[in-house]
Amino acid sequence: MAQTVRLAVNGVARVEEVEPRLLLVHFLRERCGLTGTHVGCDTSQCGACTVLCDGAPVKSCTMLTVQAEGMAITTIEGLAPPGEMHPLQTAFWESHGLQCGFCTPGFIMAASALLAENPDPTDEELGRGLEGNLCRCTGYVNIRRAVHAAAKAIREGSAAPTAVGG
Amino acid sequence: MAVSQLIGARVQRREDPRLITGHGRFIEDRLPVGLLHMAVVRSPHPHARILRIDKGAAAAAPGVLAVLTAEDFHKQLQGVMPVTPSFVPEKKFVPDRFPIAGDESCFQGEPVAVVVATDRYLAADAAELVRVEYEPLPAVVDPEEALREGTHLAHVDGPDNIGWDMTFEGGDIEAAFARAEVRVTERILQQRLAPTPMEPRGVLADYSPYDDRLTIWLSSQNPHFIRLFISGAMGLPESRVRVVSEDVGGGFGSKISPYPEDYLVPAASRILGRPVRWIETRTESVLTTYHGRGQVFTAEAAAMRDGTLLGLRLTQVLDLGAYHGTFGAFQACACLMAGGVYRWQAIQARTIGVLTNKVPTDPYRGAGRPEGTHLCERMVDRVAQEIGMDPADLRRKNFAREFPFVNNFGLTYDSGNYDGSLDRALELVEYSSWRRRQEEARKQGRLIGIGLSTWVEICGFGPSQPTAAATGGISLVEAAQIRFLPSGSVAAYVGTHAQGQGHDTTFSQIVADTLGMPLEMVELRHGDTAEGPSFGYGTYGSRSLAVGGMALHKAAVVVRDKARNLAAHLLEASPDDLVFEQGTFAVKGDPTAHKTIQEVALAAYGPNLPTGMEHGLEAVSYFDPPNFVWPFGAHICVVEVDRDTGAVALQRYVAVDDCGNVINPMIVEGQLHGGIAQGIAQALFEEIAYDQESGLMQTGTLLDYLVPTINEIPDLTLDRTVTPSPTNELGVKGIGEAGTIASSAAVINAICDALSPLGIHHVDMPASPGRIWKLIQEAQS
Numbered sequence: 001m002a003q004t005v006r007l008a009v010n011g012v013a014r015v016e017e018v019e020p021r022l023l024l025v026h027f028l029r030e031r032c033g034l035t036g037t038h039v040g041c042d043t044s045q046c047g048a049c050t051v052l053c054d055g056a057p058v059k060s061c062t063m064l065t066v067q068a069e070g071m072a073i074t075t076i077e078g079l080a081p082p083g084e085m086h087p088l089q090t091a092f093w094e095s096h097g098l099q100c101g102f103c104t105p106g107f108i109m110a111a112s113a114l115l116a117e118n119p120d121p122t123d124e125e126l127g128r129g130l131e132g133n134l135c136r137c138t139g140y141v142n143i144r145r146a147v148h149a150a151a152k153a154i155r156e157g158s159a160a161p162t163a164v165g166g
Numbered sequence: 167m168a169v170s171q172l173i174g175a176r177v178q179r180r181e182d183p184r185l186i187t188g189h190g191r192f193i194e195d196r197l198p199v200g201l202l203h204m205a206v207v208r209s210p211h212p213h214a215r216i217l218r219i220d221k222g223a224a225a226a227a228p229g230v231l232a233v234l235t236a237e238d239f240h241k242q243l244q245g246v247m248p249v250t251p252s253f254v255p256e257k258k259f260v261p262d263r264f265p266i267a268g269d270e271s272c273f274q275g276e277p278v279a280v281v282v283a284t285d286r287y288l289a290a291d292a293a294e295l296v297r298v299e300y301e302p303l304p305a306v307v308d309p310e311e312a313l314r315e316g317t318h319l320a321h322v323d324g325p326d327n328i329g330w331d332m333t334f335e336g337g338d339i340e341a342a343f344a345r346a347e348v349r350v351t352e353r354i355l356q357q358r359l360a361p362t363p364m365e366p367r368g369v370l371a372d373y374s375p376y377d378d379r380l381t382i383w384l385s386s387q388n389p390h391f392i393r394l395f396i397s398g399a400m401g402l403p404e405s406r407v408r409v410v411s412e413d414v415g416g417g418f419g420s421k422i423s424p425y426p427e428d429y430l431v432p433a434a435s436r437i438l439g440r441p442v443r444w445i446e447t448r449t450e451s452v453l454t455t456y457h458g459r460g461q462v463f464t465a466e467a468a469a470m471r472d473g474t475l476l477g478l479r480l481t482q483v484l485d486l487g488a489y490h491g492t493f494g495a496f497q498a499c500a501c502l503m504a505g506g507v508y509r510w511q512a513i514q515a516r517t518i519g520v521l522t523n524k525v526p527t528d529p530y531r532g533a534g535r536p537e538g539t540h541l542c543e544r545m546v547d548r549v550a551q552e553i554g555m556d557p558a559d560l561r562r563k564n565f566a567r568e569f570p571f572v573n574n575f576g577l578t579y580d581s582g583n584y585d586g587s588l589d590r591a592l593e594l595v596e597y598s599s600w601r602r603r604q605e606e607a608r609k610q611g612r613l614i615g616i617g618l619s620t621w622v623e624i625c626g627f628g629p630s631q632p633t634a635a636a637t638g639g640i641s642l643v644e645a646a647q648i649r650f651l652p653s654g655s656v657a658a659y660v661g662t663h664a665q666g667q668g669h670d671t672t673f674s675q676i677v678a679d680t681l682g683m684p685l686e687m688v689e690l691r692h693g694d695t696a697e698g699p700s701f702g703y704g705t706y707g708s709r710s711l712a713v714g715g716m717a718l719h720k721a722a723v724v725v726r727d728k729a730r731n732l733a734a735h736l737l738e739a740s741p742d743d744l745v746f747e748q749g750t751f752a753v754k755g756d757p758t759a760h761k762t763i764q765e766v767a768l769a770a771y772g773p774n775l776p777t778g779m780e781h782g783l784e785a786v787s788y789f790d791p792p793n794f795v796w797p798f799g800a801h802i803c804v805v806e807v808d809r810d811t812g813a814v815a816l817q818r819y820v821a822v823d824d825c826g827n828v829i830n831p832m833i834v835e836g837q838l839h840g841g842i843a844q845g846i847a848q849a850l851f852e853e854i855a856y857d858q859e860s861g862l863m864q865t866g867t868l869l870d871y872l873v874p875t876i877n878e879i880p881d882l883t884l885d886r887t888v889t890p891s892p893t894n895e896l897g898v899k900g901i902g903e904a905g906t907i908a909s910s911a912a913v914i915n916a917i918c919d920a921l922s923p924l925g926i927h928h929v930d931m932p933a934s935p936g937r938i939w940k941l942i943q944e945a946q947s
Binding site: 085 | 667668
């Protein structure tokens, strides 16, 4: 009953046989070994599993792998080249925008979609863009700061990816 | 950055690069070859007799290796799940708890059977096919109802529903009340909360039959205690069991105690001889991960008309759930801390633990201290309101000012400066200006309120003597090990374990500073029972820095002292003639004679040691603090309540806290942000609700259980005073729970202040629009 699905994950084309009921998040984590996309709920409230499907933020626990046919998927691992960081990642680091880090990949992916659409969001717009993601550690204060800082860095063109550990 | 300035610096976290790039190591990220998946069949009833379990269809389903019930697990697991004395040494009814129900299930969600299969989807499918025949039994859900004589029993064989009933006497309460000119009473609800770490629980166990060894990976705050408990139940020597907890996606208290699955997964692995994993779904998490709070307080405060506080009398009815949580009685510390930062003539506090047919309660961020603070700060405000005194003035009039301060129950607050934090908070929030704006708003019929919470907490558990009783024999101290490797890098091990608090960074700052090393030469390890000292005591109760950080510091000092002796030998000088600066031992007065500590480390593994010195440069130290530590502060919240809808808008939130010396201000601020958000969440949004008729949970998903989103938490204004703790050499206190302890009272006091012109004196939590709207309607009719 397996079905063939063709898609690209972080720029790599894949042709896979999957059960029709296989959730995209399980495909990414267990077939592709991309465990940065987390499952924090099974009811699509927490947003920890957010990935980009053709650039749009999607909660991958709520999508079947077969629905991603023909799509380009970007996960947290694919946001910047290996060994480098996307400005959002740098900003989360510098602003202490994470504590346990479990929700963080989802926040960063959702924020990347938000900033692609709106490079200079107000607090209110930022809130609308990230209201589908839950964080239990930070009280969101530093997440807001991080996203604003990243937006500024991208706008000002100082957005060259920085080295991990740098 | 100069190496000697790491303590106190905003060092960026070392754990972040892996976490922000998707390379964290959470429990579900581990996929060993041959992994089997466990699904749990749970009772859908609050209380039921289990008549029969038909495994047939499930066992025959595709991919299924085993369907296991209590009968199977009794062959694997001995004894019952642990209950510690905590603050209530004498319990009354303590029902035995086996990790899986046998004849009787006592709460909705209690495990009844498990299915192990080759794939998580197949395990979930098969779990649906397990046929359990139940005979529903009457359930008791409300803790006050559970106390009524002749009510239903939470356990059919129980004598009653009373888990404990004891009274703490702190002074002559009758005398205090006899003098009173004013008395106020209140009934204060502490609703049940779901801790809701973003990473649900999970356990992976791999038992090897060939060498009789068991490795357990789990998402835990407390890996060493889990090893102690599980090895005991499995009949394995503790030394043959390894518990590993890598990145933990939040805990907030809910990952301290052992859970049924912590036993069932290793037992299933031993039965099947293969690695077995269970990952909690969010629905399971809300239903079965131990809840916090769940208490009803009745309180009466006595005071003089000039604002002098006299006496406080209270009863805590604590909803235990169907079994005592392992550390559930810790929450009785609400009684011991009910006096807060004030001088009282007497306090009398009775705590009653009550069994109900619900999931057990256990420590959740603050555990007893938010409840004590909330009660105290509400009652102080009630007194202020009654006598028409400004709540800030009443607080000032009664603050403890001489330290060490011994409270009514003999607990000694180590240091404090309650005026300092309150004054700064009042200044930051522009208190008098807000009072004026409030006055003007009232004239227009608008409801603005200003709420204060001047808090203190007991944390940093040990010390060994008072906590030996609390854990049932093992004293709470902390252990650390420092190892200098021959080439000059340092491995540091500690028995605490972070769940987002950044210990990799802050603890390395302490070690690096003590040894004069650059940060990148220090590696911090925790969370693996196979490494470091023989025991570790875990992370909870804001203890990690004040106890674990100190253990690391002590071990580093032992290593440094040995290095000094060896350096003196190598430099042919007396140890007393050496100065140690920036990682280098130098002979006083001779700039050419010096050795770096790394050179000394290499020499420690070489041939040239002084007579009697053993090889190597490493040390294990235990730190037993002489007292708890006592952080404190002042939080002020400004709200506006919408008269028509009952909605609360947070206008301003200011927090001035004091946790003694600070290792990393960035992390302290982060802890406060998150803690305050959780307290705001309790005050305004979150509540685990059960239907009183059916006994079933009504808030089983994150759609119903309202964890705040980014839109609900405003910007928070923080500042700090610094009053070092005399309890430890670093002068540090804890900060992990402070925000939560302080904030619910500030928010609710603000709402009550806003509603006071309507004659409303109290609002229970969560202060939802519906609840407030109803109060307003009642007040106006």
